[in-house]
Amino acid sequence: MNYKNNQQNNSSSLIHIIGTDASGPEKLPLFLQEIILTTKKLAAPKRILKITEKWLINTNKKKPLPELFESDKPEKLILWLREQKNQTVVLASGDPLWFGIGRCLTESLPSNRLVFHPCASSLQLAFARLGRPWQDASWLSLHGRDSEPLGSCLQKRPKALAILTDPSRNGAKEVREYLRAAGLEDSYAFWIFERLGHSQERIEHLTPKDELPNDLDRLHLVILISQKASAPDPKKLPLFGLEDGIYLQYSDRPGLMTKREVRIQLIADLELPERGVIWDIGAGVGSVGLEALRLSPKLHLLAIDKRIGASALIRANAKRLSVKPSAIIEADALESLKNINFPKDLVNPDRVILGGCGSSREKLLEIIIKKINPNGIIVIPLVTLEATSRLIEILKTSNFKLSITQHQTSRGVPLSQGTRLMPMNPVFILKGRM
Secondary structure, three states: OOHHHHHHHHHHHOEEEEEEEOOEHHHOOHHHHHHHHHOOEEEEOHHHHHHHHHHHHHHOOOOOOOEEEEOOOHHHHHHHHHHOOOOEEEEEEOOOOOOOOHHHHHHHOOHHHEEEEOOOOHHHHHHHHHOOOOOOEEEEEOOOOOOHHHHHHHHOOOOEEEEEOOHHHOOHHHHHHHHHHOOOHHHEEEEEEEOOOOOOOEEEEEOOOOOOOOOOOOOEEEEEEEOOOOOOOHHHOOOOOOOHHHOOOOOOOOOOOOOHHHHHHHHHHHOOOOOEEEEEEOOOOOHHHHHHHHHOOOEEEEEEOOOOOHHHHHHHHHHHHOOOOOEEEOOOHHHHHHHOOOOHHHOOOOEEEEOOOHHHHHHHHHHHHHHOOOOOEEEEEEOOOHHHHHHHHHHHHOOOEEEEEEEOOEEEEEEOOEEEEEEOOOEEEEEEEO
16 A cells, blocks of 8 residues: 555554654654644653653643653553554654664554654764765664674774664763774774754764763764774884784775784794795785784795785885885785796795685695795685695695694673673684794
């Protein structure tokens, strides 16, 4: 049944679900105000109901108030609505069909009784206040939901992320603790929006050093806007084990890098000498090789990655860490090693990290084995079991001493009043010593 017929055939028993901002009905179009003024049954969340009752008294002084019902508990609202035979109004925040009461109503009541009148959602209002287009924004709700999707979303480094916070789990504080745990506090502008549309609306931009407001409204929205993190002071950074957020990343593949916990293990397995040549093949953002240089600055680093922009990105990260790779090649690793189109003093490595490279990995390993110096070490991080068998065979056939380890780590993230552990993807590390 289409909307027009819906109104004609069931006008006396329709349930109008009308979205408002925090100011209640006073800013609604006149035809919606008229529906509210003429209804005899009206439900709304307690905070909107108080505003609406005051508005009804001031606007329609001669008429008695409709029967008012608090809709904060959806199950009670459904039972109440089923009892209503005449036209009824339900007020809701923003767009009732966007993380609102609309889903419960559509699942529990006949569709031919429901008519939705959305207001601008809190997401739309927030981005309007910022004056920023939001078609590239991601969003999620933490209301009554596990917080794990927040961690997963942050790993993808969205350009903008809107979060409907859960006041029962510390709201904006929970989001901030997630950012801190991920080392991304400097990578996002942190905005809090309270009472959007109300005369007491408040919008605040907080830096990592700012405290959260003591009088923060229970219902608030957090928006994170990606920003270029300020360059760190290399002298204040640890020699290795840097937070992931220190590194600049590919804008089209955010989060695609060797994570801190695995990076630490790889560097340990490399057993870095004081001098020599290290190859970082499939270098990505350059994190493993660059941290190796911080520990052994006399090493000569050759980094190879075929992604467009790899050379500029790795150089930028090297500058942030105050290290100097000997050469960075932005090209296919297999072609580069076959043709040896790099300085001759880097042709024979002492240490090799072989990351990524997909189907070329086996051929690359065979070339590396031919080029590596005596007593050299190769470390290979892998994320699938299938990738390990052939590489193990190649190393054993070449008389390398082999060790295999599997690393599964978890990061502590906020959970209500405590902390839970969020598992990261397991990684297998093959270590071959000549």
